[in-house]
Amino acid sequence: MLDLGTSFLASVERDPDALAIVDGEMRLSYRQWYDKVSALAAALSETGLKRGDHVLTAMQNRWENASLHWACQFLGLIVTPLNWRAKADEIDFGIEDAGAKAVFYDASTEEAVRLSRLAQHLPQFSAEALAGIMDGRAADAVPVADAADWSLMLYTSGTTSKPKGVPRRHRAERAGAVAHVAQNLYRHGERTLGVMPLYHTMGVRSLIASSLIGGTFVCLPRFDAAKALDLIEQEKITNLYLVPTLYHDLVHHEAFSAARVASVSKLGYAGASMTDGLLKRLEQTFRPELFVNHYGSSEIYTFTIEQRAAAKPGSAGRAGINQTIRVVKLGSRNPDERAAVGEEGEIIALMKSDEAFEGYWNRPDADAKALHGGWYFTGDTGFVDQDGDLFVTGRADDMIITGGENVSPVEVESCLSLHDGVAEVAVVGLPDERWGKIVVAFIKRRGEVTVEDLDRHCRDSGLANFRRPRRFVFVDEIPKSPVGKLLRRLLVAGEYAEERIPENQ
Numbered sequence: 001m002l003d004l005g006t007s008f009l010a011s012v013e014r015d016p017d018a019l020a021i022v023d024g025e026m027r028l029s030y031r032q033w034y035d036k037v038s039a040l041a042a043a044l045s046e047t048g049l050k051r052g053d054h055v056l057t058a059m060q061n062r063w064e065n066a067s068l069h070w071a072c073q074f075l076g077l078i079v080t081p082l083n084w085r086a087k088a089d090e091i092d093f094g095i096e097d098a099g100a101k102a103v104f105y106d107a108s109t110e111e112a113v114r115l116s117r118l119a120q121h122l123p124q125f126s127a128e129a130l131a132g133i134m135d136g137r138a139a140d141a142v143p144v145a146d147a148a149d150w151s152l153m154l155y156t157s158g159t160t161s162k163p164k165g166v167p168r169r170h171r172a173e174r175a176g177a178v179a180h181v182a183q184n185l186y187r188h189g190e191r192t193l194g195v196m197p198l199y200h201t202m203g204v205r206s207l208i209a210s211s212l213i214g215g216t217f218v219c220l221p222r223f224d225a226a227k228a229l230d231l232i233e234q235e236k237i238t239n240l241y242l243v244p245t246l247y248h249d250l251v252h253h254e255a256f257s258a259a260r261v262a263s264v265s266k267l268g269y270a271g272a273s274m275t276d277g278l279l280k281r282l283e284q285t286f287r288p289e290l291f292v293n294h295y296g297s298s299e300i301y302t303f304t305i306e307q308r309a310a311a312k313p314g315s316a317g318r319a320g321i322n323q324t325i326r327v328v329k330l331g332s333r334n335p336d337e338r339a340a341v342g343e344e345g346e347i348i349a350l351m352k353s354d355e356a357f358e359g360y361w362n363r364p365d366a367d368a369k370a371l372h373g374g375w376y377f378t379g380d381t382g383f384v385d386q387d388g389d390l391f392v393t394g395r396a397d398d399m400i401i402t403g404g405e406n407v408s409p410v411e412v413e414s415c416l417s418l419h420d421g422v423a424e425v426a427v428v429g430l431p432d433e434r435w436g437k438i439v440v441a442f443i444k445r446r447g448e449v450t451v452e453d454l455d456r457h458c459r460d461s462g463l464a465n466f467r468r469p470r471r472f473v474f475v476d477e478i479p480k481s482p483v484g485k486l487l488r489r490l491l492v493a494g495e496y497a498e499e500r501i502p503e504n505q
Helices: 004-014 030-045 063-075 088-098 110-115 127-135 170-183 201-212 225-234 244-251 276-286 364-370 409-417 451-460 488-492
Strands: 019-023 026-029 054-058 078-081 103-105 124-126 150-155 165-169 191-194 216-219 239-242 266-269 290-295 304-306 315-319 325-329 345-350 375-384 390-395 400-402 405-407 422-432 436-445 471-474
Touching: 004 030, 004 063, 004 170, 004 201, 019 030, 019 063, 026 030, 030 063, 030 127, 054 063, 054 088, 063 078, 063 127, 063 201, 063 216, 078 088, 088 110, 103 110, 103 127, 124 127, 150 170, 150 201, 165 170, 170 201, 191 201, 191 225, 191 239, 201 216, 201 239, 225 244, 239 244, 244 266, 244 276, 276 290, 276 409, 290 315, 325 375, 364 375, 390 409, 400 422, 400 436, 405 409, 409 422, 409 436, 409 451, 422 488, 451 471
Parallel strands: 019 216, 054 078, 054 103, 078 150, 103 124, 191 216, 239 266, 266 290, 436 471
Antiparallel strands: 019 026, 150 165, 290 304, 304 315, 315 390, 325 345, 345 375, 375 390, 400 405, 422 436
């Protein structure tokens, strides 16, 4: 298989004059971008950075960051990106854990890098410095990496423990991108909104996939619904690949209209479950040719694909073209101990996948927990229905056991999302002396809605009595991670206790 540097070079030779990247006034063809990437690769090689070195990046989705990613692929450097909201101690953690040899930052992380103790001992490059380097010299980069070299090391979100490094080779990164093109039916010349961050697997996949099809990667440094709508309209974006939260913010923005997003023919989402209410609204508004629910992870990019997401709400579909999956009995570590059809269990994925990682960075404890018998145990719960389609019901740790019954938060959230008075919803289990845990729904309201309205909706929708929320809490915002993942742990921690209203009977 091609290494990523050679893959990019092949794209340049196929489509030298095609528009490759847009960032504000910066518009570069593939040939022009290759020239700048080559200049950057030449300059970095002169600093003493060598094949196999980690470089820590903490930048927003700007053209300098995307260019750095490609320059590192030519040189065999391991891109190790952090959230651009990282604090100084998180910068220190990344440097120490990865053994990074250089730090790259922009204005959003300048202070954190300045306050980082370990960053002071490493070469540092600002985005402005990178732009200057790329304007200053001519070169033609020649790939020195091969497909077996490490390309990237993402960090897991670390919501329950310290982040874990997920190293991935060139061949796995490219396989994931090729599958992404195939499974989303991308055509030559697609235009992608490059807003999912380049420290996240979705953002990296969008960047690489765009190059494979001679497409245009339109940078949006950080998500802003108004700016996203402007770019979709102005740049004639043809596909969107976002987390559900960003779709929610787009369609609920005051400036949104179907006419402004008419160029978009393909929708894809990942990173979290999408409620039935949002699915319905997106389908009715965009009328997409393809609406993909992509279920995967940083460790193994694709688990399953559902290409008709709105036609079968909640379905994550079937295994991707590079994967096979199973659902095993909860608590089992035997990949052959399968759950029955319709029985909830833990979802596992085959480590032989071309897209798979090979284990966590210096974390044998994490490997021992997640890797068994050649399979990756995802920690997600779900079941396979009579049609053979997978339904993801949540994280094993999120399952609510109330009065001996298992309740999936996702099912309750989807039910409540269909009420017109619910803008956003999150469901968790909170301790209760009698039931062990009770189902509690945190609601961000749209207009006037009462507890009685919501409880009646749950009853009328046919939600089983034991799944009905016993308490509703009205909040101004639902807590989420920077990439839009619901942070149930903050709700469970009781930070919103004072806003709870009396339990409904």
